[in-house]
Amino acid sequence: MTTTRTSPARHRSLGDQTWQDEAVCRSTEYNPVDPDIFFPEPDETDKITTAKSLCGQCPVRRTCLDAALEGGDTDGIRGGLTEEERGPLHERLASRLDYSRVNATIAGRDVHLTQAERRAVIHAAYHHGVSEQRLAWLLKITEEHAQKRYREIRRAERNRDLDQPTTNTPSPDTDSECLGRDDFGTAA
Known part of the structure; x- marks a missing residue:
C-alpha cells in the first residue's frame, strides 16, 4: 500500500524573500542559469519550454507565483x-479565497491576504472565539477596527436569523383537526 503525504502549503510571510534561495532559477556556481530564458519573446518557444521545465522542478513554484501575483509582476515567466x-x-486576485x-x-x-481572505479571517476568528485584540494583531489593524468588524458580523448573523421564515406546524401531540378555509371567517 502506498501512502501519499501532502505537505502543508508554504505561504510567503509579509516581507519574506528567503524563498528565493530555494528557487531552481537562482543561478549559482554549480547551477548556472541564464535569467534571459525567463523573459522570452512570444515566438521564442524553446526559451519558454526551457523556463517552464525549470519551474516544474522548483520547490517554491507556488510561492513564486503568489509573489508575482501579489506584487503585480506581469513580465516574464513566474511560477511556471x-x-x-x-x-x-491577476484579474481575479482580489477575489481569491484560499483557506x-x-x-x-x-x-x-503573517501571510499576504486578499480582501476575500481578510473577510474569511474575520469570520473564522469570530466563530472560533478569537479576541478582538488578537484579531487586531493578526490583521495589523486597530482594536477599534476589529471591534467594528465583530459588530458587523453579530449584526449580520442577527439579521440572518430574523429573516429565517418561521413555520407554524401543529405539534404531533395535539389532536387538532385540520382547519379549512371557511374556519377563519372573513376579513373586515
Whole structure:
C-alpha cells in the first residue's frame, strides 16, 4: 500500500524573500542559469519550454507565483506561467479565497491576504472565539477596527436569523383537526 503525504502549503510571510534561495532559477556556481530564458519573446518557444521545465522542478513554484501575483509582476515567466497565462489570475486576485492562507493567518503567520481572505479571517476568528485584540494583531489593524468588524458580523448573523421564515406546524401531540378555509371567517 502506498501512502501519499501532502505537505502543508508554504505561504510567503509579509516581507519574506528567503524563498528565493530555494528557487531552481537562482543561478549559482554549480547551477548556472541564464535569467534571459525567463523573459522570452512570444515566438521564442524553446526559451519558454526551457523556463517552464525549470519551474516544474522548483520547490517554491507556488510561492513564486503568489509573489508575482501579489506584487503585480506581469513580465516574464513566474511560477511556471507566462505573462499571458497569469493575466486572468491577476484579474481575479482580489477575489481569491484560499483557506490554507486563512488558517495560516489564524495560526499567527503573517501571510499576504486578499480582501476575500481578510473577510474569511474575520469570520473564522469570530466563530472560533478569537479576541478582538488578537484579531487586531493578526490583521495589523486597530482594536477599534476589529471591534467594528465583530459588530458587523453579530449584526449580520442577527439579521440572518430574523429573516429565517418561521413555520407554524401543529405539534404531533395535539389532536387538532385540520382547519379549512371557511374556519377563519372573513376579513373586515
